[in-house]
Amino acid sequence: MLRAGSFTVNEELAASWARGKRLRKLLVEAPDGIKHVAVELARRLSEAGFDVIVSGRHAWGGCDVGVREALSLGAEGVIHLGHHGHVGPRVTEIPVLFLPVLSEADPMPAFRRAVLEALSSGYRRIAIGVTVQHMHFLGDLEREARELGADPVTGSLDGFRGLVVGCMYSSLSGGEASVVVAGGVFHGLGAALWTGKPVWVADPFTGEAKRVDVKTAVARRLEAISRAIDARSFAVVVSSKPGQMRLRVAELVVEALRKRGREAWLVSLDEVTNEALVNLGAAEAYVNTACPRLAVDDPELFPGPVVNPGELKYVLLGKLDGYSPRDVFFFDARDLA
Ligand code: SF4
Secondary structure (H helix, E strand, O other), X not given: OEEEOOEEEOHHHHHHHHHHOOOOEEEXXXXXXXXXXXXXXXXXXXXOOOEXXXXXXXXXXXXXXXXXXXXHHOOOEXXXXXXXXXXOOOOOOOOEEEXXXXXXXXXXXXXXXXXXXXXXXXXXXXXXXXXXXXXXXXXXXXHXXXXXXXXXEOOEEOOEEOEOEOOEOHHHOOOOEEEEEOOOOHHHXXXXXXXXXXXXXXXXXXXXXXXXXOHHHHXXXXXXXXXXXXXXXXXXXXXXXXXXXOHHHXXXXXXXXXXXXXXXXXXXXXXXXXXXXXXXXXXXXXXEOOXXXXXXXXXXXXXXXXXXXXXXXXXXXXXXXXXXXXXXXXOOHXXXX
């Protein structure tokens, strides 16, 4: 195992995977918080005889694998650090190894506090969620929850027990409440919006435990939808990232808007930036078919109000009745008929 700061990564697995597939030239990529691990792994793989390039791209998630980048550089395979696997369509043009980067930060003090708070709030059946960096602690977390008097439930995502990613929280389906072990509030907020139930975040890096408050996020969504109801023109953003591209959804959105007399056009982007959208000209509102979290966490990337496809039905109806925060994530084409 290779240690880089407080993280470890299985460098032997990376090397044996590449040897097994007879790959000589590799692209190594990682999300921003753990880029130093990619640099260290690349150094070790170079010493082992591989020809390695480290990507400086964001590599936001399993949706964002640098296939085109690898192919243009002549790399024969991609080692993607820090995510569990593909999100969205699988990449098949080139071999990809998803390699977990495991944190050594002890999640237990924060987790214990979070579980005790959930118990004292009257929730006993507690779903446990972990990001990939902390998934090796799951067994210990379940044991600890039981000892504290909780009835832990752990679902799965893509075969990984307890795993949560920013746009998928099926692991938490069975709980009355959830405790998510993750750095920051990003995954906790997503879990609370997705499940509609109380969520506590236990942050192993700060040792803090706190209940997630969705009020501000939901208020911002409702405000954006209300403003979009009055818009006459819409730019519909479709991502060119392999796992975020939902072209058919974007086309349905354009059709639905045009049918109701609104002006709508498709805009393709790799990274969604305010500058790129401003350069493309004025739209009164935006529909985001790329990463659903952009509308929640980074709405300022859009020069006007932004809604996700699942929220568009309220724009078309002209009212907010029945709004659910789950509309951030879920889309049903029948709602646009
Ligand atoms: S939350 Fe966004 S960046 Fe993360 S996996 Fe989902 S689509 Fe990708």
